Amino acid sequence: MIELILGGARSGKSKCAEAKIRAQEQVENKDVIYLATATIDDDEMAARVSLHQHSRPDHWQLIEEPIYLAKILAENNHKNNIILIECLTLWVSNLLCLDAGLAEHSKKTAVFSSEKEKFLQQLMKTQADIILVSNETGLGVVPMGALTRRFVDESGFLHQNVAKISDKVTLVIAGLEHRLK
Numbered sequence: 001m002i003e004l005i006l007g008g009a010r011s012g013k014s015k016c017a018e019a020k021i022r023a024q025e026q027v028e029n030k031d032v033i034y035l036a037t038a039t040i041d042d043d044e045m046a047a048r049v050s051l052h053q054h055s056r057p058d059h060w061q062l063i064e065e066p067i068y069l070a071k072i073l074a075e076n077n078h079k080n081n082i083i084l085i086e087c088l089t090l091w092v093s094n095l096l097c098l099d100a101g102l103a104e105h106s107k108k109t110a111v112f113s114s115e116k117e118k119f120l121q122q123l124m125k126t127q128a129d130i131i132l133v134s135n136e137t138g139l140g141v142v143p144m145g146a147l148t149r150r151f152v153d154e155s156g157f158l159h160q161n162v163a164k165i166s167d168k169v170t171l172v173i174a175g176l177e178h179r180l181k
Contacts, residue, residue: 037087
Protein backbone atom coordinates (compact mmCIF):
# COMPACT_ATOMS: atom_id res chain seq x y z
CA MET A 1 0.00 0.00 0.00
CA ILE A 2 1.30 3.43 -0.96
CA GLU A 3 -0.35 6.63 0.24
CA LEU A 4 0.60 10.20 -0.65
CA ILE A 5 -0.46 12.82 1.89
CA LEU A 6 -0.32 16.41 0.66
CA GLY A 7 -1.02 19.67 2.45
CA GLY A 8 0.26 23.15 3.10
CA ALA A 9 2.58 24.20 5.89
CA ARG A 10 1.07 23.38 9.31
CA SER A 11 -1.97 21.78 7.65
CA GLY A 12 -1.79 18.65 9.83
CA LYS A 13 -0.41 16.32 7.15
CA SER A 14 2.31 14.89 9.42
CA LYS A 15 -0.17 14.26 12.25
CA CYS A 16 -2.45 12.55 9.73
CA ALA A 17 0.37 10.29 8.51
CA GLU A 18 1.49 9.40 12.02
CA ALA A 19 -2.09 8.63 13.10
CA LYS A 20 -2.55 6.29 10.12
CA ILE A 21 0.65 4.45 11.02
CA ARG A 22 -0.29 4.17 14.71
CA ALA A 23 -3.65 2.68 13.72
CA GLN A 24 -1.99 0.24 11.32
CA GLU A 25 0.55 -0.73 13.98
CA GLN A 26 -2.26 -1.77 16.32
CA VAL A 27 -3.72 -4.13 13.71
CA GLU A 28 -0.58 -5.45 12.04
CA ASN A 29 2.77 -6.41 13.54
CA LYS A 30 5.00 -4.30 11.31
CA ASP A 31 8.17 -2.32 11.89
CA VAL A 32 7.94 1.42 11.34
CA ILE A 33 10.77 3.30 9.63
CA TYR A 34 10.68 7.09 9.70
CA LEU A 35 12.70 8.30 6.71
CA ALA A 36 13.57 11.95 7.32
CA THR A 37 14.83 14.08 4.43
CA ALA A 38 15.41 17.30 6.38
CA THR A 39 18.76 18.93 6.84
CA ILE A 40 19.17 21.29 9.76
CA ASP A 41 20.74 24.54 8.57
CA ASP A 42 19.27 27.03 11.08
CA ASP A 43 17.46 27.36 14.40
CA GLU A 44 14.00 27.50 12.79
CA MET A 45 14.54 24.17 11.04
CA ALA A 46 15.98 22.67 14.23
CA ALA A 47 12.75 23.66 16.03
CA ARG A 48 10.63 22.03 13.29
CA VAL A 49 12.64 18.82 13.48
CA SER A 50 12.34 18.81 17.26
CA LEU A 51 8.52 19.04 17.01
CA HIS A 52 8.49 16.01 14.70
CA GLN A 53 10.86 14.06 16.95
CA HIS A 54 8.63 14.58 19.99
CA SER A 55 5.46 13.60 18.13
CA ARG A 56 6.53 10.09 17.15
CA PRO A 57 7.08 6.99 19.29
CA ASP A 58 10.60 6.10 20.36
CA HIS A 59 10.33 2.57 18.92
CA TRP A 60 10.04 3.88 15.34
CA GLN A 61 13.37 3.49 13.57
CA LEU A 62 14.76 6.78 12.26
CA ILE A 63 16.77 6.96 9.05
CA GLU A 64 18.00 10.40 8.02
CA GLU A 65 18.68 10.62 4.28
CA PRO A 66 18.42 13.91 2.38
CA ILE A 67 19.32 12.59 -1.11
CA TYR A 68 19.30 8.84 -1.78
CA LEU A 69 15.72 7.76 -1.02
CA ALA A 70 15.71 4.96 -3.62
CA LYS A 71 18.68 3.33 -1.91
CA ILE A 72 16.93 3.40 1.48
CA LEU A 73 13.71 1.99 -0.01
CA ALA A 74 15.66 -0.83 -1.66
CA GLU A 75 17.44 -1.68 1.60
CA ASN A 76 14.14 -1.76 3.53
CA ASN A 77 11.93 -3.39 0.90
CA HIS A 78 10.20 -5.87 3.21
CA LYS A 79 6.48 -6.54 3.48
CA ASN A 80 6.75 -6.30 7.28
CA ASN A 81 7.84 -2.63 7.09
CA ILE A 82 5.85 0.58 7.11
CA ILE A 83 7.98 3.45 5.82
CA LEU A 84 6.99 7.06 6.46
CA ILE A 85 8.84 9.46 4.16
CA GLU A 86 8.85 12.97 5.58
CA CYS A 87 8.97 14.96 3.36
CA LEU A 88 9.18 14.86 -0.44
CA THR A 89 9.37 18.63 -0.94
CA LEU A 90 12.39 18.87 1.37
CA TRP A 91 13.95 16.08 -0.70
CA VAL A 92 13.24 18.01 -3.93
CA SER A 93 14.80 21.11 -2.38
CA ASN A 94 17.89 19.15 -1.30
CA LEU A 95 18.36 17.72 -4.80
CA LEU A 96 17.82 21.04 -6.60
CA CYS A 97 20.25 22.82 -4.28
CA LEU A 98 22.79 20.05 -4.91
CA ASP A 99 22.34 20.49 -8.67
CA ALA A 100 22.67 24.28 -8.33
CA GLY A 101 25.88 23.90 -6.30
CA LEU A 102 27.33 21.56 -8.90
CA ALA A 103 26.38 23.98 -11.69
CA GLU A 104 28.34 26.74 -9.93
CA HIS A 105 31.42 24.55 -10.25
CA SER A 106 30.71 23.61 -13.91
CA LYS A 107 29.95 20.02 -13.01
CA LYS A 108 27.21 17.74 -14.25
CA THR A 109 23.84 18.72 -12.73
CA ALA A 110 21.61 15.70 -13.36
CA VAL A 111 21.43 14.56 -9.73
CA PHE A 112 17.77 15.59 -9.41
CA SER A 113 16.57 13.78 -12.54
CA SER A 114 18.60 10.66 -11.81
CA GLU A 115 17.53 10.34 -8.16
CA LYS A 116 13.90 11.13 -8.98
CA GLU A 117 13.79 8.36 -11.59
CA LYS A 118 15.49 5.85 -9.28
CA PHE A 119 13.05 6.75 -6.51
CA LEU A 120 9.95 6.33 -8.68
CA GLN A 121 11.22 2.99 -10.01
CA GLN A 122 11.94 1.70 -6.50
CA LEU A 123 8.59 2.96 -5.23
CA MET A 124 6.84 0.85 -7.88
CA LYS A 125 8.81 -2.25 -6.75
CA THR A 126 8.30 -1.87 -3.02
CA GLN A 127 6.72 -4.54 -0.87
CA ALA A 128 6.66 -2.28 2.18
CA ASP A 129 3.73 -0.07 3.05
CA ILE A 130 4.73 3.51 2.25
CA ILE A 131 3.25 6.78 3.43
CA LEU A 132 4.74 9.85 1.78
CA VAL A 133 4.23 13.34 3.18
CA SER A 134 4.71 16.40 0.99
CA ASN A 135 3.83 20.08 0.78
CA GLU A 136 1.35 21.06 -1.90
CA THR A 137 3.19 24.01 -3.46
CA GLY A 138 1.03 24.62 -6.51
CA LEU A 139 -1.76 26.56 -4.80
CA GLY A 140 0.16 29.79 -4.17
CA VAL A 141 1.62 32.57 -6.25
CA VAL A 142 4.23 31.85 -8.92
CA PRO A 143 7.67 32.49 -7.41
CA MET A 144 9.88 35.17 -8.95
CA GLY A 145 13.25 33.37 -8.99
CA ALA A 146 14.25 30.65 -11.44
CA LEU A 147 15.25 28.15 -8.74
CA THR A 148 12.05 28.62 -6.74
CA ARG A 149 9.93 28.36 -9.92
CA ARG A 150 11.74 25.11 -10.75
CA PHE A 151 11.13 23.87 -7.20
CA VAL A 152 7.37 24.44 -7.52
CA ASP A 153 7.31 22.85 -10.99
CA GLU A 154 9.39 19.82 -10.04
CA SER A 155 7.41 19.28 -6.83
CA GLY A 156 4.18 19.35 -8.83
CA PHE A 157 5.50 16.91 -11.43
CA LEU A 158 6.78 14.58 -8.68
CA HIS A 159 3.41 14.69 -6.91
CA GLN A 160 1.65 13.74 -10.15
CA ASN A 161 4.02 10.80 -10.67
CA VAL A 162 3.70 9.59 -7.08
CA ALA A 163 -0.09 9.99 -7.16
CA LYS A 164 -0.29 7.70 -10.21
CA ILE A 165 1.66 5.00 -8.34
CA SER A 166 -0.20 5.50 -5.04
CA ASP A 167 -3.17 3.46 -3.89
CA LYS A 168 -4.44 6.45 -1.88
CA VAL A 169 -3.93 10.20 -2.09
CA THR A 170 -5.07 12.48 0.73
CA LEU A 171 -5.10 16.28 0.90
CA VAL A 172 -5.03 17.73 4.42
CA ILE A 173 -6.41 21.23 5.00
CA ALA A 174 -6.76 22.70 8.50
CA GLY A 175 -6.30 19.23 9.98
CA LEU A 176 -9.12 17.76 7.90
CA GLU A 177 -8.47 14.88 5.52
CA HIS A 178 -9.88 14.99 2.01
CA ARG A 179 -9.58 11.74 0.06
CA LEU A 180 -8.51 12.42 -3.54
CA LYS A 181 -7.84 8.81 -4.55
